[in-house]
Amino acid sequence: MVTSFVLKVASRCNLNCSYCYMYNLGDKTYLKQPKFMSIHTIKTFAEKLSRYSTENGLKAFQIVFHGGEPLLFPKEFYKESVRIFTETLNDSYFDFVIQTNGVGLDEDWYALFDELNIRVGISMDGPKEYHDKYRVFHNGKGSYDEVRHAIQIGLDKGMHGVLSVVNLNITPRELYQEFKNLNIPSFNLLLPDGHFDKLPDDILPEKINTHGYTPFADWLIELFQIWKNDPDRPNMRFFKTLIQLVAGEEVGDQMVGLKKNGVAVVETNGNLEVADSIRACYEGITRNNINIHTHEIAAILEDPLFDVYINSHQMVNAKCLHCPIYEICGGGFLLNRYSNEKGFDNPTIYCHDMIKLVSYIQNDLIDSLPEEVCEEMQLTRVSYDDIVQELENINEGFPQQEIKEKLLAYSLA
Ligand code: SF4
Structure with missing residues (x-):
């Protein structure tokens, strides 16, 4: 609403x-x-x-x-x-x-x-x-x-x-x-x-x-x-x-x-x-x-x-859906995802920045909390390098073609 x-x-x-x-x-x-x-x-x-x-x-x-x-x-x-x-x-x-x-x-x-x-x-x-x-x-x-x-x-x-x-x-x-x-x-x-x-x-x-x-x-x-x-x-x-x-x-x-x-x-x-x-x-x-x-x-x-x-954090690129920090980054701000070639079907221009920043904050938070609290909150350490490597292998596999079409509709290509 x-x-x-x-x-x-x-x-x-x-x-x-x-x-x-x-x-x-x-x-x-x-x-x-x-x-x-x-x-x-x-x-x-x-x-x-x-x-x-x-x-x-x-x-x-x-x-x-x-x-x-x-x-x-x-x-x-x-x-x-x-x-x-x-x-x-x-x-x-x-x-x-x-x-x-x-x-x-x-x-x-x-x-x-x-x-x-x-x-x-x-x-x-x-x-x-x-x-x-x-x-x-x-x-x-x-x-x-x-x-x-x-x-x-x-x-x-x-x-x-x-x-x-x-x-x-x-x-x-x-x-x-x-x-x-x-x-x-x-x-x-x-x-x-x-x-x-x-x-x-x-x-x-x-x-x-x-x-x-x-x-x-x-x-x-x-x-x-x-x-x-x-x-x-x-x-x-x-x-x-x-x-x-x-x-x-x-x-x-x-x-x-x-x-x-x-x-x-x-x-x-x-x-x-x-x-x-x-x-x-x-x-x-x-x-x-x-x-x-x-x-x-x-x-x-x-x-x-x-x-x-309005649904921009749900309508995201395939990489985002597989990204370990998707629930935090949300694929970024819609404008920052745009390209003439693919419309909004991209991760944000700040993708690597978000992975590094969120990894840092998450690890920093974990370091400041007792182990049992982290377990209770299901908080685990994350690594920028590992996430980037994981995402490099994801290009396809978008589960909802309808969403992809909506994102691509603004392409000027
Ligand atoms: S960090 Fe990159 S891949 Fe992960 S959700 Fe954000 S934009 Fe998508």
Whole structure:
């Protein structure tokens, strides 16, 4: 079931980040969207959500205000939007979240979000020298100073946390120290967007998923060690989720684990689509004719791409199904599996990184627990080399041809 909705309240941004999937990774269809979501669209969406809630017995929803840059959406629209949701679905619980680049996030904005019970997440890429290389204004100027200011004033105003894209040019120690210096209570990491035909800058195409080439795992393992050894460590969702998965908990998201992705995107014009980072595959891949002005919310479940997305940890490549860490990795994020030749029928571009990182965390956890506890939890040591070797021999044997066809349907070959 879809219970989390990302509302694209603004389809433009005041920054021009070089790696942005919205504007710089292949899809220009945002130019055909209205710049802002109208109150009429919010109202229509809330009415459809109310019907969807009643029909499916759902009483809790997450609403993520997103963009573009959601702070470009006028303040009075936030007040109106929250009022519409809470009045239209007056027996439901809402977790309101905003994910912003932090530019222009001042005391007035924080006061508004506090009043409306909207949790604030800020995107930041680490120390000034690195942040300013990627997260730039349209004139090329870096945004670090503005974002740092927004974080500092947000520390005692309920700022929820910071989200960073992993950048191998920053050392893990530098990144960690930056966030410690800023007293950030919680941060999460994202692996860079990209796929086999549009690899992130830091991956060498000729080496991808070859034995021993694990730049992201090596970086993340170093960060994990720093974090683990810090008695005053901030909350790090990325590592915590992996630890929980290793311990057998049924957690996860669109990146890892086996849970279904109950997230849908509502565009500024009311279109209902899959997560917008999937747009980086090719122009128009996420577009469908489903719009909340003309359709019920359940219509999104009929979208073939949404079907692959929501079940992305079940619809995986043959190697993944045989992989000893499949229940933890889940085959990775759908975008990271894409290639023009095979659509989504690939392991993720971070496959070897995941094998190495998960092996490290699993073995580290085992080392810290008494033997009988490991036995009880059925935890056994795993080896990167052994898993890679095991997977090398698996090419075919996909048990469900129907799933393979769904994954291959997005091939451009
Ligand atoms: S580690 Fe690689 S083979 Fe294993 S589940 Fe993840 S993507 Fe698939």
